[in-house]
Amino acid sequence: MDLRTLKELVRQGEGDTLEFKLKSNHPERIVREIVAFANSGGGKLLIGVGDDKAIKGLKYADEDEYILERAIEKYCTPAISYTKERIAISDEREVLIFHVSRGIEKPHAVLDIFGKKKSYVRVKDKSVQASKEMLAIMKLAKENKDTLFSYGEKEKQLMQLLEKQKSVTVESYATIAGIPRWLASRTLVKLVLANVLEVHPDEVLDRFTMAMY
16 A cells, blocks of 8 residues: 555544554553454454544554564454555654454454453444444354244234334334343344344444345
8 A cells, every 4th residue: 555545544434444553552452442343244454643644653553563564363263364554644653554354253242351252343443342243143144154044923013113113123123022131142143143134233232234236
């Protein structure tokens, strides 16, 4: 990538596949963005670019690169596939770019200081913690098996609900269908894996809609 291409990329602003960080401060937090990209469609992390799209660059890019590589190795599990490059913006400053591939061994997670795993997904310009449903979808999709389901009363109620509301949450479906949350969750997950529904992750509650063909 050359400087002109970098400027054009920055002009697009942060989004599903693009994140800016001015510095590599708090690398244990930055890896959340790496994990979110891997759990979604992949993306680019630009270090040396501010949220205001100012391309300030890094004076000591070697240090930032080393810090982030070690953080990815230490905090991300399973291992994440990525490449990196540096773009010179002046004689003394560079922008560091991490190109993160879409993960194969999903769900990828961040390990905290207690060894607890937290997975993240990309939602527009934010990385949000994955819900139980998103974790289940990622785990089961990895097995690459055909998902079969029976069209019973609870599925019929769901389709009727979607005709009226366009989207549902696990909670709204469970309430209207009069079924336990765990059963509503399992039903929605199965229908996503069967390509009947689509899931839309959110910071608060994931929403499910009919799949678009």
